[in-house]
Amino acid sequence: MASSEEDGTVEEKENNNKKRTKSALATAWLTFYNIAMTAGWLVLAMAMIRFYIQKGTHKGLYRSIARTLKFFQTFALVEVGHCAIGIVRTSVIVTGVQVCSRIFMVWFITNSIRQVQSEESVILFLVVWTMTEITRYSYYTFNLLHHLPYFIKWARYNLFIVLYPLGVVGELMTIYAALPFVRRSGMYSMRLPNVYNVSFDYYYCLIIVMLSYIPLFPQLYFHMLRQRRRVLHGEVIVEKDD
């Protein structure tokens, strides 16, 4: 009897130790990840400012930062993994929609369609993304280190009110500007007849993507408004499971 109680205690201790090691590892990884991402987006901000000061135009800016942007935005896919394995308390779906829509914008629109790279709308979403990500990743970093300055917390949960819609405007205008080039070139499309007997039109796919902002964006925006109430005003919010 005594020995089984002792066994139970040893097991509990081992489990607690495992949990502590797991959470210390997770915290170490998240701290490293958030510092790297803050640095990455800061590098992008500096590169954009330097380009504009030197050239006095936004034309060519996208090409000059394309590699860094593609790297850091694509790396954000790791965040879907963070949610899936439970090391951050965020919905996989919310994070997945946010990250995938950005990756789609970078790889399948801006990177693929050279003609849109000099549009003002590209600069709009680039500036907005950069401001958001520097704030967001530095918020997570300072929060993990338990030294969160109030202005970063304030910026994280207030700036999005304006930046989120502005980013959406930039993204939608860029996709809209891409439509004529996509239609003319027939890129990423498959016409019948072909060996697979499948037809796909990227032009209509882009229209569907644009329309999908109507149901999806409000969900992301209201999610952030709920987070804002929870973090800044201490409201207890019960989120539905994924």
Ligand SMILES: CCCCCCCCCCCCC[C@@H](O)CC(=O)SCCNC(=O)CCNC(=O)[C@H](O)C(C)(C)COP(=O)(O)OP(=O)(O)OC[C@H]1O[C@@H](n2cnc3c(N)ncnc32)[C@H](O)[C@@H]1OP(=O)(O)O
């Ligand atoms: C393939 C075809 C695709 C077609 C797509 C169709 C379109 C769909 C529409 C999409 C529209 C998107 C538009 C968008 O791209 C435009 C812009 O982004 S403009 C710029 C403005 N944007 C923003 O402000 C972004 C706001 N969004 C986000 O911050 C995140 O993406 C979001 C997932 C929404 C964040 O939600 P989350 O629930 O994570 O909020 P919190 O930051 O408050 O975090 C909750 C808790 O988790 C902890 N956490 C999260 N991540 C980390 C991390 N990396 N390290 C450490 N801790 C982390 C956080 O601290 C919170 O913890 P606690 O609960 O303890 O406080």
